[in-house]
Amino acid sequence: MKLNYKRLGNYIRQVDVRNRDLVVNKLLGLSIAKQFITSIANTTGTDMSTYKIVQPRQFGYVPVTSRNGDKITIALYEGESPCIISQAYIVFEVIDETELLPEYLMMWFRRPEFDRYARFKSHGSAREVFEWSEMCEILLQVPSIDEQRKVVAEYQAIERRIENNRRLIATLEETAKTIYRKMFVDDIDVENLPKGWRMGKLKDIATFAYGKMPKEKSKGNIPVFSGYGIVGYCTTPLYSKLHIVVIARGDSGSGRIVRSPQQFYLTNLAIAILLNDEVYRDFIYYYLSSQDTSTLRTGSAQAQVTINSLEEFEILIPVKEVCRSFYQVIDTFEKQRILLSKENNVLVRTKDLLLLKLSH
Known part of the structure; x- marks a missing residue:
């Protein structure tokens, strides 16, 4: 024993x-x-x-x-x-x-x-x-009951901080959605668009890239992102700024639109949307999130999203100046969300280390 x-x-x-x-x-x-x-x-x-x-x-x-x-x-x-x-x-x-x-x-x-x-x-x-x-x-x-209480209190404090950050992120997200609807949905008639607005294809304002598996995992501090979440860490990022990501594989999530970490390595379960102009970033995220992106799926044995289906996806394209105004407002929210998400990533890893110490 x-x-x-x-x-x-x-x-x-x-x-x-x-x-x-x-x-x-x-x-x-x-x-x-x-x-x-x-x-x-x-x-x-x-x-x-x-x-x-x-x-x-x-x-x-x-x-x-x-x-x-x-x-x-x-x-x-x-x-x-x-x-x-x-x-x-x-x-x-x-x-x-x-x-x-x-x-x-x-x-x-x-x-x-x-x-x-x-x-x-x-x-x-x-x-x-x-x-x-x-x-x-x-x-x-x-261990002694006092030591148990101490460890549990430390663990629960981390959990509370994570949950509080999640609530703050949710509040930021709801506020951003309200602003999006006010600028791009309410009183907008697709049959009679404002001057300069048009309907087009996603490929008109973006290119796309499949993710791939990193050579190393569980080393370094760069998140390995699958679209579903962080699945490990590596030493070198594939991308060094926030991107919009489409989950490409997996019956439970293919077609879902998500944000990436600030720096990350993208796995082969997802596709990165590479925008021709950064000012479209937040508009594209909220527009795609409000659409039925399950229509992007192809295949019978396993549903998946391809770059070709993304390229042909019909999308509203407002004038750049309106998207820039939206970007400038939402960017403040995004910076706060990124800080909270980074903190939660650190807190989750701290929780894991705390659990690991229980057997040492």
């Missing part, structure tokens, strides 16, 4: 309380992001009395691991009132919170090492399952 490591089964116990009297109607699910989420299951005609009740500060986890990729679906319930989850899930709780904090244990579950361990210990043929007995055999460090 590793020095200072304890058997998890000594600190947790399984809970199986059913919704017999139908007193709880808050149905939740669990996600691979390790969170309780609103359930999307069709429960018409379902006997909800067999569902399991989860109390605040209890855990739920899905024993089946073979369909989750590399993530184990497990979460700490942080709601204020009880909820119910599927009877196929396992509910458990910490026996004595003066010895082990649920929040500290949840930090342990968020470690990539836990996911790898749980997948390795999963068994089965048709589907692989991480049994309760295997959960109990996990070895973890259990």
